[in-house]
């Protein structure tokens with residue numbers, strides 16, 4: 183399956199190469215559950231050629247074919263030419279797949295699973311991340327309602343100043359070849375701008391798989407990494423964008439980790455973050471309390487204000503050129519920083 187997905191994971195990730203004699207296929211699928219039980223077919227892992235260009239379509243196909251509920255997917259390692267992808271699932275109903283424990287595995291497969299357990303057991307360890315994933319699964323229909331009705335008829339594009347925001351993005355996002363939105367959720371503002379600017383590779387990452395929706399543009403690729411632990415390559419992208427996500431990191435240390443991660447993977451960084459709605463007051467405070475927290479069950483609560491925003495960025499990314507700006511709409515005041523390495 184030497185296709186777009188294979189090439190993407192090969193070019194954009196630093197994956198350890200396990201010297202194991204498997205390289206006749208290009209992608210190996212490692213399906214496992216929360217208790218680290220693995221699911222194999224015909225005493226082998228799934229080395230499947232699903233012939234798809236979109237990883238989300240592969241997830242859907244695996245869900246249907248093996249009655250899974252895939253919660254996360256991410257690359258694990260290479261075995262020579264083979265790229266091993268992990269799919270974490272909450273259920274496996276199909277009897278086509280056999281459940282095995284690590285201790286019952288043998289040979290090559292035992293080595294791969296051993297590597298996976300040792301290196302990825304902590305991938306989803308924090309309570310806040312587990313809550314983030316659970317909430318995104320449980321309340322996805324509320325998000326759809328928000329997208330299809332609330333944003334369409336109440337918090338309309340005009341009220342959200344969509345076209346002014348697009349102009350701001352146009353100024354913030356330089357021309358380039360590759361761009362990533364590190365926590366895109368269900369929002370495609372960055373994709374639209376990157377498509378307009380003819381980017382070759384446009385990546386939308388988010389830990390909530392349910393937010394990710396296939397995009398009609400062939401060069402939009404979705405990843406499902408925890409950005410605190412992702413092993414994307416140094417300087418993989420020209421630009422990385424983080425919009426409205428710092429408040430989802432429940433500590434200053436994690437916010438710093440995000441900035442360091444963005445600095446590692448890209449030369450230019452754009453951060454857009456809502457200013458603490460408690461301090462802004464008025465409608466933003468009301469919307470935050472009733473729409474985002476009570477109705478949508480948004481799990482981010484660690485809001486910062488302008489002073490904290492600047493302190494965070496300047497304290498973490500020294501030797502960088504930083505330009506700040508501001509954007510206001512019905513939802514609140516947005517703090518904006520464009521950051522370039524000097």
Ligand SMILES: C[S@@+](CC[C@H](N)C(=O)[O-])C[C@H]1O[C@@H](n2cnc3c(N)ncnc32)[C@H](O)[C@@H]1O
Pocket residue numbers: 311314318364365366367368369387388389390393407408409410424425426427430482
């Ligand atoms: C408030 S939403 C913002 C979504 C989008 N950027 C926007 O502006 O509408 C925050 C997003 O961060 C994602 N997120 C939180 N923690 C994450 C993590 N550790 N790794 C990747 N994504 C994460 C959530 O799943 C959620 O979609």
